Amino acid sequence: MPEGYALNWFAVILVAVVGLAAIGGMFLGNYLLAPKRPSAIKTSPYECGIEPAPFRWSQINVRYYVFAILFLIFDVEAVFLFPWAIIFLKSAPVVFYEMFIFVGILFFGVVYGWRKGVLQWK
Amino acid sequence: MTALEGLFYGLGAAGLLVFLSGTVMVLTWLERKALARIQLRMGPMRVGPHGTLQPIADVAKLMTKEDITPSWADKRVFWLAPAALLMPALLVWVTIPMARDLVLRNLDMGLFYVIAVSVLSVMGLVMAGWGSANKYAMLGGLRAVGALISYEIPFILAVLGVAMLSQSMDITRIVDDQRSIAYIIVQPLGLFLFLVAGLAELGRTPFDIHHAESEVVGGPFVEYSGAHWAAFMLAEYINTFTVAALVVLLFLGGWRWPAMPGDGALHTLLSLIWFLTKTYFVILAIFWIRGTFPRLRIDQLMAFAWKVLVPLAFVNILLTGLVLYYDLGWWVLTILSLLSLAAAFYIIFGRYGSRAERMTVRVYSTRELGLKPAVRPQAAPPPDGSPVQVDKAPAAGA
Numbered sequence A: 001m002p003e004g005y006a007l008n009w010f011a012v013i014l015v016a017v018v019g020l021a022a023i024g025g026m027f028l029g030n031y032l033l034a035p036k037r038p039s040a041i042k043t044s045p046y047e048c049g050i051e052p053a054p055f056r057w058s059q060i061n062v063r064y065y066v067f068a069i070l071f072l073i074f075d076v077e078a079v080f081l082f083p084w085a086i087i088f089l090k091s092a093p094v095v096f097y098e099m100f101i102f103v104g105i106l107f108f109g110v111v112y113g114w115r116k117g118v119l120q121w122k
Numbered sequence B: 001m002t003a004l005e006g007l008f009y010g011l012g013a014a015g016l017l018v019f020l021s022g023t024v025m026v027l028t029w030l031e032r033k034a035l036a037r038i039q040l041r042m043g044p045m046r047v048g049p050h051g052t053l054q055p056i057a058d059v060a061k062l063m064t065k066e067d068i069t070p071s072w073a074d075k076r077v078f079w080l081a082p083a084a085l086l087m088p089a090l091l092v093w094v095t096i097p098m099a100r101d102l103v104l105r106n107l108d109m110g111l112f113y114v115i116a117v118s119v120l121s122v123m124g125l126v127m128a129g130w131g132s133a134n135k136y137a138m139l140g141g142l143r144a145v146g147a148l149i150s151y152e153i154p155f156i157l158a159v160l161g162v163a164m165l166s167q168s169m170d171i172t173r174i175v176d177d178q179r180s181i182a183y184i185i186v187q188p189l190g191l192f193l194f195l196v197a198g199l200a201e202l203g204r205t206p207f208d209i210h211h212a213e214s215e216v217v218g219g220p221f222v223e224y225s226g227a228h229w230a231a232f233m234l235a236e237y238i239n240t241f242t243v244a245a246l247v248v249l250l251f252l253g254g255w256r257w258p259a260m261p262g263d264g265a266l267h268t269l270l271s272l273i274w275f276l277t278k279t280y281f282v283i284l285a286i287f288w289i290r291g292t293f294p295r296l297r298i299d300q301l302m303a304f305a306w307k308v309l310v311p312l313a314f315v316n317i318l319l320t321g322l323v324l325y326y327d328l329g330w331w332v333l334t335i336l337s338l339l340s341l342a343a344a345f346y347i348i349f350g351r352y353g354s355r356a357e358r359m360t361v362r363v364y365s366t367r368e369l370g371l372k373p374a375v376r377p378q379a380a381p382p383p384d385g386s387p388v389q390v391d392k393a394p395a396a397g398a
Helices: A007-032 A063-087 A093-116 B003-038 B054-063 B075-094 B109-120 B121-131 B135-166 B169-176 B188-202 B227-251 B265-292 B298-325 B330-350 B355-359
Strands: none
Touching: A007 B003, A007 B054, A007 B075, A007 B227, A063 A093, A063 B109, A063 B135, A063 B298, A093 B298, B003 B054, B003 B075, B003 B265, B003 B355, B054 B227, B075 B109, B075 B121, B075 B227, B109 B135, B109 B169, B109 B227, B121 B135, B121 B227, B135 B169, B135 B188, B135 B227, B169 B227, B169 B330, B188 B227, B188 B298, B188 B330, B188 B355, B298 B330
16 A cells, blocks of 8 residues: 555545535524524425426436436546556557557547437437 | 644644635625626625625625525435535545645545546536426536536546646646646647636536526526525535636646745745636636626537537547657647647638628528428419419408
8 A cells, every 4th residue: 555545535534524514514504593484485496486387307308318328438438548648658659559549439439429410419 | 644643634624624715705706896897887895895895794694594495305415415516626625736735635646536526516416406396406407417527528638638748647746847838838729628628517607508597597506595505606616716726737837937936935825826826817717708708508518518629639638649659849739739729710610601690690491491381381373374362361450
């Protein structure tokens, strides 16, 4: 384990704890200071002044899934790209060229989607 | 780990929180003033000299405001959403240095950590949209996912270009590598990508479709009030400051300035001053963009991410890789970067006719779109050539 590894985690967790405490304190302060007089009208969902329709959670446009899948592909790719970016100058030439083949294949995927009209938001 | 170290980090974390809250108060005032000046208004003037005490009045108001929970809401999700948005915004600052020694903990995977944590803020927006059980909030939450995940890709790839240049993900080392030449000169394309994708990640104008007031009236935040709403605003302004700070650290040379004194407290103080000066310049530029650009439509937004920014980001990585691998000298990368940026602008703006045509809204005829005409079809002319029977218009006064 590298030097200071535990300390790294300690700093991250400490900020998380302090941050959560601060957020909790903010909510608690609001809870203690603010008036609480809820009414049926006040707690009804906001819809520009008209009577809210009986609607809670709608169906989701399928296009969001397409973009989510594209995002997943590239996000996983980024996980591979970052270690490569640090070492490609110190490694064999095959390391350098192979990444471009990999990225090229993924980019071909984007071009394919583009030609298929997946990226068009109608 | 000693007790002294624990105390040091505890004080550091508390100090960081106080600093960020203070920064948010300054930024809210600065944004209102800057936007007002752009629009030839005065901005806040009543509370304190030039409205400088306005943020304190805002805090007092938000803390004493009733925290309304909508009766239809998914209560737990609704309550946790602001915290889920604010936590990543705070956690990022563990490893963002404001001077060489002014950082809570310098992680050697700093850039990777920043990206990994900042993505989590999408969760908060989705939870807010879902939990509110409101049409506008739901639409806004979904738009936030769509836009944020699309712009995450060019954001990551722009950061990757910097990591390649300095062969490191340690932010302090990246700043040190810019001692002779800042990366804005080496990689202007990278700066463009990072700033544009960063603005979209923040949901700032011109990319603010997820809380577009004229479309989804505030989006995910529409049902929130009191401290919960304050948490959203805190997160938004902390993120703005984070992106500006990252622009400074990755591209503008961080806390560096010609003729810096060697080491010690004076060096740290001067570094902090330069860092904050540069950061506030970037923030003013972001406010300027907000004051001048109109909002993009959702289809334009998604198309811009996938058809312009993602290919450009790949070009950026390719050029950086080739120049570094064949050791061509940084000025080659500068020229190639500028050329590809110019080519991209030409492709976007060059092919849509004259300036007047681009600036006017085009009304498509139904024939062009291949739709059926909405008007009633006319009867076909009779074959014997007699005049076409036309429906009589109703007589006036009938």
